Amino acid sequence: MEIIVCIKPVLDPDLPPAKFTVDGKKNEVIPPEGVPFVMSPYDALAVEAALRIKEAQGGKITVLTQGTKYAEEIMRKALAMGADEGVILSDPAFEDSDGFGTAHVLAQTVKKIGKFDLILCGRQAADWDAGVVGSLIAEYLNIPVVIRAKSIEVLDGVLKIERISTNGSEVFELGLPALVTLSSEMGQVRIPSGWGIISAAKKQVPKWGATDIGTDPSQTGAAAAVNRLVKLYVPVYERKCEMVTGKDPAEAAARLTEKILAIKP
């Protein structure tokens, strides 16, 4: 199995709301000092899924990430988890691409790599949360796609995917090559071992740009974005909270009950 995994660095999604601020002029998030970017958690699940398949039946895992900032860090993490190779897609022309632009870059990279059976992505990047890049790559490569998988089985060249749905789950069968996006129901992601970290540090990770992968300049970068971000802001949801107290928890609870009964529909 030749597996390609696409990963993205994101501002740590567990950052508490109090530390989250936006530059209203530039329409950009201001990353707080000392808070590292991380591999988008769903993408880490995609790496994990690839490793499980490789452990079950052998194969090679190549990780792709597009970006300049933090690409190196998260690539090392994926390699330390056990991925075999990585490529960083880095070119000023790629910066600030929208979902279509990003998918174009990744699809072109996959074409250049040539040989692959399975592409894995996270169900959505934990920053913009759109959840479209995986499906768009599949469209550009004209291969089948299943989104939000919780388990992947490969049997005689047929993929069996269980994916979550609003009211339960569904099982699909599809042929290879294919693209699958992973959801958190897949389970735990492994922590890199010391040995993994050491061997990852030694690996060469090539950087490819627009000319290496033959992207169409009219399809990447901020200028190619179809819908444009015009405003980014922090919504204010705060309400005035009446704190209910009492001489002991039981009394406080009794008071709260009265208030609940008063507002209960």
Added chain:
Amino acid sequence: MTTKNILVFGEVEKGRLAPITKELLGGARRLSDQVGAGVNLLVAGALSGESLQDAAEFGTDIIYHATDPGYGEFSSDAYSFLAVELCKKIDPVLCLMGQTDLGRDIAPRIAARLGAGLCMDCVEVRFDPAQNIFVQTRPAFGGKALAEFSSPAGKLQVNTIRAKSMEPAATQAGRKSELMEIKEGPDPSAIKTKLVSVKVLETDGIKLEEAKIIVAGGGGLGSAEGFTIIKELADALGGVIGATRVPVDENWVPLSIEIGQTGKIVSPDLYIAIGISGAAQHITGMVSSKKIVAINKDPDANIFKISDLGLVADYKTVVPVLIEKIKESAR
């Protein structure tokens, strides 16, 4: 010649139009009146006479009903094919879908095939008459931010809409719409995935999204037993239980009751949050509840910031009192 139109990709639940579809028709109706367009509805699979009537009364001008058995059950491949073929034929200015299993799946695929603009999980789509464009607002960064996008003029927009963010139109009893049957099935070469089985986690009674009262538990409940306690509270109040992601990840409760960015979007009259910290990804799914009550042992928990009533306590000591008092009041 096609007439200017907005296309809604509808969904049917138990033979009737799904609530999200009524919301989309409401949004489409309001936009269409500003844009000067008709509202078309695409639905696939079995459809009752009542849902056709629903569609008309909620504001549809033309219903396109795909009746081929190939559209009998949801298929990303088949439905993408269907939507693309219809869009090519009727050339809508805007295509709306719910941020549902269907919308998440097919919106990016049809946008790619039609070279359309795409915006997912919108909480608002408005029309800017000065620029003759649609403007979308959507949450980002797990709900910590809202982002507004402008779309290019003269290009189809494919937008998915978050549940409960558009108001259904007031129904007009007896309103009629035109019914067009799409008899052709999907091109067999377009079907690349095969659905082999479906597991439905049946919820007993009221659906979470439609409940008026939700008692939700978080990681602070500590165990599956904790949910037995809050279920009793929910029962006493005539409500249902919900959860954050932590109890779902811990397998205390099924995924089907997760609320938030990656779970369900709810907006009940009363939301009681117990042992919930108030992470952005959870809040984004419940913040529009009419009244929010929080019980948390940490006085600094973020959940209190968005609540109307708060109690700082260990839930184990206070929830049994709540249950007893509520039962008493009902007697």
